[in-house]
Amino acid sequence: MTGMTTAPALGYGTWNRPNDRGYRCTLDALEVGYRHLDCAENYENEAEVGRAIADFDLLREELWVTTKVAPESFGPGQIRPHVEASLEKLGVGPVDLLLLHYPSIKDEYDIEDYMAQFAAVYDAGLTRNIGVSNFTIPYLERAIALLGDRKLMTNQVELHPFLANHSIVNHTKAAGIRLTAYCPLARGAVLDDPVLNEVGAEIGATASQVSLAYLLAKGFWVIPSAGHRDRIQENFAAQQKELSPDHIARIDALDCGMRLVDEAWCPVWDE
Numbered sequence: 001m002t003g004m005t006t007a008p009a010l011g012y013g014t015w016n017r018p019n020d021r022g023y024r025c026t027l028d029a030l031e032v033g034y035r036h037l038d039c040a041e042n043y044e045n046e047a048e049v050g051r052a053i054a055d056f057d058l059l060r061e062e063l064w065v066t067t068k069v070a071p072e073s074f075g076p077g078q079i080r081p082h083v084e085a086s087l088e089k090l091g092v093g094p095v096d097l098l099l100l101h102y103p104s105i106k107d108e109y110d111i112e113d114y115m116a117q118f119a120a121v122y123d124a125g126l127t128r129n130i131g132v133s134n135f136t137i138p139y140l141e142r143a144i145a146l147l148g149d150r151k152l153m154t155n156q157v158e159l160h161p162f163l164a165n166h167s168i169v170n171h172t173k174a175a176g177i178r179l180t181a182y183c184p185l186a187r188g189a190v191l192d193d194p195v196l197n198e199v200g201a202e203i204g205a206t207a208s209q210v211s212l213a214y215l216l217a218k219g220f221w222v223i224p225s226a227g228h229r230d231r232i233q234e235n236f237a238a239q240q241k242e243l244s245p246d247h248i249a250r251i252d253a254l255d256c257g258m259r260l261v262d263e264a265w266c267p268v269w270d271e
Contacts, residue, residue, distance in 0.1 A: 007064040022045030049090060053092060069083060069118075079118060100114070101133050140175065160181070187260055190207050
């Protein structure tokens, strides 16, 4: 059965929703109206997400499902069995989009090998589309070269009003690849920002909705995570909020390079 040809721009991020919370929050998101779910092997909740999808009982072509292969799973011959395990847990057949979650940590595994494995999984039909996440310019260029005529659909990176991430955004766009914004609410930091709240007062929106509307206006796919139904609903309603060019310029000025994800497993980020 053919799925969607592209993802709804606003998705629900299942990060940090373990065990039954993964089930409950995913079901809430589907009930609210989300039709794009962003998952990952190392979120350790794919089975719960799959159970929520099954219980909600959508037609397969009405839902976009993304998942990610953890970099710890890039060893020789390891990617396909890990993808197959994810597919079994999610229970939706081939996913709409499969991402490599990070480049190999400290280049433990050879990129030529794990990209060949990734290509083989795509060629075998386990996913309809492929992409990457947290790939810096050098890794992105290498991935494009190694994949040949197989096209990357997205590069998922940290993006929010306080991190414009211009280098990788511009490079990814120039390569014809869409950006997906994770941490779009800067892990709650947007809530107390005076500018975002001022703009929100002008358009009848919360600071969170302003942040999401801003990223959507930039043409990004955006995947906020939330643990309570009212927040899930609030975020979903951001699609109805419109920003003027002046609003966007005011939010652009908030960029201060505030990177939240900079852990030992991360690559050296682009300047």
